[in-house]
């Protein structure tokens with residue numbers, strides 16, 4: 656899988672967040688998008704995932720030589736961000752049954768296995784609105800690590816995770832690198848220091 660970015664720029668009102676960003680994201684490597692608060696990491700992620708349009712430039716997805724239409728980007732990716740809403744009224748069991756009608760679990764992994772992998776065995780019948788923020792984050796990360804989507808975008812992946820949760824994240828994300836194109840947006844080194852390539856947003860101001 657390959658994501659190609661050409662002359663990408665985003666402007667809010669009169670201010671450019673970044674400009675002339677040319678870059679290729681290739682599944683042979685893992686990537687970190689870095690920069691201080693307010694530099695534009697989340698904005699870039701939104702352009703890369705097709706959630707928002709850039710002011711100028713293009714984002715293209717390729718599977719081998721095949722171009723993927725922009726309206727189908729979402730079928731090839733998972734996004735984990737602090738702003739991603741879960742369906743709070745559902746219990747974990749109900750939510751997973753619903754979610755995996757649309758997304759495929761990794762080969763050989765059942766819903767029961769998934770629940771074990773995210774350490775939520777005791778919480779199957781609990782409504783998601785009663786999950787702690789760390790439990791929700793582990794669930795969101797698990798949904799991307801254990802899906803068959805070839806691209807995984809992680810925005811501030813360890814937000815709300817304690818030390819044990821962070822260790823869990825590190826183990827899982829490193830395993831995911833073999834199967835997926837992983838792109839992490841972060842300003843905390845421990846979340847991305849294993850990545851092969853760094854895209855520093857302040858270089859594109």
Ligand SMILES: Nc1ncnc2c1ncn2[C@@H]1O[C@H](COP(=O)(O)OP(=O)(O)OP(=O)(O)O)[C@@H](O)[C@H]1O
Pocket residue numbers: 667668672690691692693694695696697698699842
């Ligand atoms: N909808 C919007 N309208 C106007 N300005 C915006 C909008 N969204 C973001 N910005 C501005 O764009 C810039 C980049 O914001 P962004 O959230 O992408 O930064 P970030 O690097 O992800 O920050 P953080 O590390 O704090 O999460 C900031 O100056 C922000 O105020």
